[in-house]
Each structure stands twice: as C-alpha cells, then as structure tokens.
Amino acid sequence: MTTSAKPGQARAQGPTIADTLRGDKKPAPCPLLEQQYQFIGDEDIPVERYIDPAFFAAEMAQLWPNSWQWACREEHIPDAGDSYVYNIGPYSVIIARMEDNAIKAFLNVCTHRGTRLIDGEGTAYTPAFTCPFHGWSWHLDGTVRNIPGRWDFPHVSDETHGLMQVSCAQWGGFVFINLDREAKPLEDYLGVMVEHFKDFPLEQRQIRVHVQKLLPANWKTAQEAFMEAYHNFETHDSPHGANAQYDIFSEYVSRFIHNIGNYSPEALSDYPGDKWRAPPMTEEQVLAALSVQGRTLAVGETARQVAAQVMREELGEQLGVDFSGYSDAIMLDSIEYHLFPNMFFFPGVMIPMVYRFRPNGEDVDSCIFDVLVLEPLAEDQAHPEPPDPIQLDVDQSYTEAQELGWLAPVYDEDTGNLALLTAGLKSSRKGVTLGNYQEARIRRVHQTLDQFMASSRPFK
Amino acid sequence: MTTDTFRVVSRTDDIPQGKTLCISTNAGEVLICHTNEGFYAVDNLCTHAAARMSEGKLKGCRILCPLHGAAFDVRDGSVLSKPAREGLRSYPVKVENGDVLLGGIS
Numbered sequence: 001m002t003t004s005a006k007p008g009q010a011r012a013q014g015p016t017i018a019d020t021l022r023g024d025k026k027p028a029p030c031p032l033l034e035q036q037y038q039f040i041g042d043e044d045i046p047v048e049r050y051i052d053p054a055f056f057a058a059e060m061a062q063l064w065p066n067s068w069q070w071a072c073r074e075e076h077i078p079d080a081g082d083s084y085v086y087n088i089g090p091y092s093v094i095i096a097r098m099e100d101n102a103i104k105a106f107l108n109v110c111t112h113r114g115t116r117l118i119d120g121e122g123t124a125y126t127p128a129f130t131c132p133f134h135g136w137s138w139h140l141d142g143t144v145r146n147i148p149g150r151w152d153f154p155h156v157s158d159e160t161h162g163l164m165q166v167s168c169a170q171w172g173g174f175v176f177i178n179l180d181r182e183a184k185p186l187e188d189y190l191g192v193m194v195e196h197f198k199d200f201p202l203e204q205r206q207i208r209v210h211v212q213k214l215l216p217a218n219w220k221t222a223q224e225a226f227m228e229a230y231h232n233f234e235t236h237d238s239p240h241g242a243n244a245q246y247d248i249f250s251e252y253v254s255r256f257i258h259n260i261g262n263y264s265p266e267a268l269s270d271y272p273g274d275k276w277r278a279p280p281m282t283e284e285q286v287l288a289a290l291s292v293q294g295r296t297l298a299v300g301e302t303a304r305q306v307a308a309q310v311m312r313e314e315l316g317e318q319l320g321v322d323f324s325g326y327s328d329a330i331m332l333d334s335i336e337y338h339l340f341p342n343m344f345f346f347p348g349v350m351i352p353m354v355y356r357f358r359p360n361g362e363d364v365d366s367c368i369f370d371v372l373v374l375e376p377l378a379e380d381q382a383h384p385e386p387p388d389p390i391q392l393d394v395d396q397s398y399t400e401a402q403e404l405g406w407l408a409p410v411y412d413e414d415t416g417n418l419a420l421l422t423a424g425l426k427s428s429r430k431g432v433t434l435g436n437y438q439e440a441r442i443r444r445v446h447q448t449l450d451q452f453m454a455s456s457r458p459f460k
Numbered sequence: 461m462t463t464d465t466f467r468v469v470s471r472t473d474d475i476p477q478g479k480t481l482c483i484s485t486n487a488g489e490v491l492i493c494h495t496n497e498g499f500y501a502v503d504n505l506c507t508h509a510a511a512r513m514s515e516g517k518l519k520g521c522r523i524l525c526p527l528h529g530a531a532f533d534v535r536d537g538s539v540l541s542k543p544a545r546e547g548l549r550s551y552p553v554k555v556e557n558g559d560v561l562l563g564g565i566s
Contacts, residue, residue, distance in 0.1 A: 119529065120542075123522075124531075126529060128526075132508070
C-alpha cells in the first residue's frame with residue numbers, strides 16, 4: 001500500500017487507469033483522460049439515512065420534488081398524443097408529445113377533485129386527457145377542453161385549471177422532469193456531461209432490453225452498490241477494479257473508470273490469497289476470460305487490443321455501426337457517470353447501460369432498479385419502438401431476463417448482498433465507513449443530498 | 461370450436477405491425493391487432509366507458525384506450541390498468557396463406 005501523509009492521496013499499487021489509457025493502441029478521447037478528485041471527508045455516514053422513515057419522508061418532501069430525473073426516452077413518445085407516465089414516490093407525472101413535436105410534462109392529477117388521471121406507469125396514449133371521475137377533460141397541451149355542467153364553475157378557467165405543468169428537458173435522447181416549476185436548468189446539473197457525452201452521443205442508441213427489478217434495500221443502499229469497483233474482488237470474484245479511477249466533477253456528477261481486458265496484479269497486493277497475483281494471469285488467460293474465441297495473440301499484442309478489435313469487427317457488423325474510430329477504452333471499459341441523485345450513464349460499447357434507482361412507492365426499505373441496455377444504433381436507422389420493461393420481483397433472478405445474457409449473473413451478484421445490507425444496517429451500532437478514494441462518490445451524493453434537505457423548497 | 465367458425469377478415473399485408481384494424485361482426489366491433497408477437501383480436505369497445513379502442517394505440521402487446529388511458533393485453537384481453545376493471549373479450553385468430561382469419565364468432 002502506498003502511504004501518504006494526507007488522507008485521500010493514497011492509491012493502489014501498480015499501473016493506473018490513466019497509464020492504461022495512455023498505452024492503448026487506439027487512444028482514449030480527451031474526456032476519459034481528465035482526472036478530478038479531492039478529499040471530501042472521512043466521517044461515517046449515519047445509518048439513519050438508509051433506514052429511518054423520518055429521513056425517507058424528508059427526502060420525499062425535499063429531494064424528489066426538486067430533482068431532475070430521467071423519466072423516459074424520446075422514442076417512447078414518437079408521435080403527437082403519445083405519452084408516458086412516470087412515478088416517483090407519491091408523485092406521478094405524464095410526459096406527452098405535442099402536435100408541434102414539443103414535449104411537455106404535467107402532474108398526473110385532475111385539477112377538479114384531484115383524481116390521478118392515468119393509472120400505472122409506462123407508455124400511454126392521450127390525444128386528450130379525460131378524468132374518469134366527473135369527465136373533466138383537457139387538450140393535449142393541458143388547456144381545458146370540456147367541463148360537464150360548466151354553469152356551476154364560473155370560477156374555473158384555463159389559467160386556474162389547466163393541467164399542472166412541471167419542468168421538462170431533454171438530453172441524450174432522455175426526457176427529464178423536475179416537479180419544481182422554477183428548477184435550475186438541467187444543463188446546470190449535467191455540467192461536464194454535456195461536453196463529455198458529445199463524444200459518446202446517447203441519442204444515437206436504442207434500448208435493447210429494459211429490466212425493472214424490485215430490490216430489498218433503500219434506494220441509496222442499492223445505488224451505492226454500483227458506485228465503486230472495490231467490491232469486484234469479493235462480490236464478483238473478479239480481478240478488475242482494484243485500481244479503478246474515481247472522479248468527482250461537481251456536486252452533481254461523478255465518474256468511475258475501470259479497465260476490462262487488463263488488470264493490475266499489484267493493486268491486489270493485500271487482497272487475500274494469491275489468485276490473479278502469484279502468478280498473475282497471462283495475456284492469453286485474460287483474452288479467454290473475455291470469451292474471445294479462435295484468436296491467438298501475436299508477438300507484442302495484448303489481450304486488451306485484440307478484444308477491442310474483435311468487438312469492433314463483430315459488433316460493428318452485427319449492428320451496422322462503424323466502430324473503427326472508437327478507442328479501446330470506449331469499446332471495453334466500464335465507464336460510469338453518476339448524475340445526482342439516482343442516475344447512471346455508461347458511454348461504453350461492451351458496457352452500455354443506464355441505471356436508475358427509485359424508492360418503491362413510499363417504502364423506505366425497497367427500491368425499483370431500472371437497467372437499460374442502450375445499444376449503438378446505425379446512423380441511417382430510425383429508433384424502433386422500445387421494448388416494454390421486463391419486471392422482476394425481489395426473489396426473481398436476473399437470469400429470468402434472458403435478454404441480459406452475460407450481465408444477468410453479474411446483476412444477481414451485485415444485488416445479492418442487499419437484503420443482508422438492509423438487515424445489518426438496522427442492527428448496527430455505528431455508521432457506514434467509506435474509503436477516502438474508492439468510495440468518495442458515495443460521500444459526494446450524501447453531501448449534495450444534505451444541500452437539498454437544507455435548502456430546497458417543499459413540494460407545492 | 462371448429463376451424464369452420466373462422467372467417468377471413470383481412471390480408472396480413474393490410475395491417476402493418478404495430479397497427480390495428482376494426483371490423484364489424486355479428487358480435488359487434490372487433491379489433492384485429494398486429495403485434496410483434498403476431499395477430500390477436502379483442503372487442504373494440506373499452507369495458508370501462510365503451511370508448512373505441514381503435515381510436516387508441518397499440519404499444520407492444522398493450523392496447524391503450526384513448527379516453528381514460530386504460531390498458532389491456534391484446535394477447536388475452538386481460539386488463540392491465542385502471543379505470544377498467546374487466547378485461548376485453550378476446551377471439552382466436554390464425555394466419556393462413558397471407559390471410560388473417562377470425563374465429564369465435566358464430
């Protein structure tokens with residue numbers, strides 16, 4: 001272990017991610033070469049933040065009504081009249097495509113007596129909105145269309161009783177909403193992501209598979225299992241990730257990068273056992289672990305170079321996408337951007353996911369985990385109709401979603417510890433301890449959450 | 461039910477995938493739905509407030525009512541969301557030689 005006088009300066013032994021990226025045959029784009037980390041504290045995180053119904057209720061009042069959240073993809077609502085219902089805690093929003101192709105979002109609430117207008121979640125079709133209680137109706141743009149017995153409502157007008165609009169913005173092919181009508185622009189939250197993702201446009205992607213699983217943990221407990229690669233050794237029996245790079249770009253955006261197709265035996269120097277360390281894996285073994293078949297390494301070739309090239313050729317042909325200019329890192333690596341409070345975007349090709357962790361209704365101890373596999377789409381191809389989410393209950397395995405392929409057992413491992421975490425947090429005498437570097441992104445989320453709890457306006 | 465009760469109602473080419481066709485029968489209006497899983501048929505009137513499902517939209521295997529947004533699974537007519545409580549009646553469909561055949565109606 002490298003020792004350091006100042007907390008947060010120590011790093012794993014051996015080569016860094018930046019070293020690997022600099023040595024790649026096809027060099028990484030500039031955003032991946034940026035590094036930004038600073039020590040932000042080492043106090044324990046109080047367990048109440050994960051298990052206390054009062055803290056959860058405060059989040060419902062202060063955090064969720066004031067946070068930008070992606071609700072759906074633009075291709076979920078391609079035509080005028082198409083809409084999508086998105087639920088977060090007790091709140092429900094209708095996102096609708098207007099006649100002029102614009103997208104607007106409304107609270108899913110009748111302005112007469114408060115009935116929820118559309119039940120459930122997901123795609124809907126609403127050429128007009130009609131309340132099932134008294135039949136009040138609204139045009140697609142939210143203006144009043146008809147009020148039965150209008151004579152009794154001289155005090156009602158478009159101004160007072162149009163559907164209640166919420167903030168709505170688009171980025172990367174996603175539609176975001178914010179219940180706060182006076183929210184700061186989405187771009188202020190996205191920060192470096194606007195620039196970084198110009199190199200990896202998520203607009204030009206399609207949903208290959210969407211899995212929605214109920215998890216037995218608070219939404220933060222669950223998402224924090226995905227914010228570091230420190231767990232890879234124990235949870236996934238994997239050598240990758242011990243030298244992962246962590247960046248905190250702002251109060252809202254952080255990132256990790258961990259390499260696939262090579263690893264650092266030195267970074268595992270104080271991990272138990274000799275596995276992957278003494279002796280280290282050969283390049284041939286690394287290549288075989290990536291399921292690259294029928295290809296041997298020529299002198300001077302690395303598993304990483306070859307795996308990236310095989311994927312460029314095979315996936316390129318399969319998808320009709322030209323990957324010839326893509327770097328080794330974008331082809332292979334796990335590159336994960338987190339956007340506060342609960343969203344993850346991966347610009348990679350082999351690891352092309354998007355995550356979202358939401359409270360399950362108003363339950364502090366469970367959450368809904370959305371996984372989208374967002375596959376590159378050929379330039380001349382229109383977005384196909386997205387698949388409906390495959391819904392999995394707490395006890396179901398990801399392997400039941402066959403479309404996930406090799407990812408399914410990985411997600412079973414990632415989520416397999418959550419019930420134990422919830423149980424342990426409820427019976428602990430101390431708070432949650434975080435690594436200064438590898439788990440700093442988790443701390444950043446809690447610090448930003450504190451800002452919301454202290455300063456946001458309650459929902460109104 | 462025997463195959464004798466099936467009758468040709470459309471050419472497959474006349475209903476692109478993702479689209480529907482409303483036909484009149486002795487049992488009332490029936491909606492033929494061409495999903496990515498094949499052809500299905502359900503009653504055209506919503507069980508909630510009798511709106512025409514043909515004026516709604518087919519999304520995957522769900523048909524969405526244009527009036528109050530109730531959703532039904534066209535594969536068996538089962539109700540997926542409120543305010544509907546009862547499912548749509550569903551009818552057997554088969555495809556032969558490029559024809560769509562509807563059964564279950566005398």
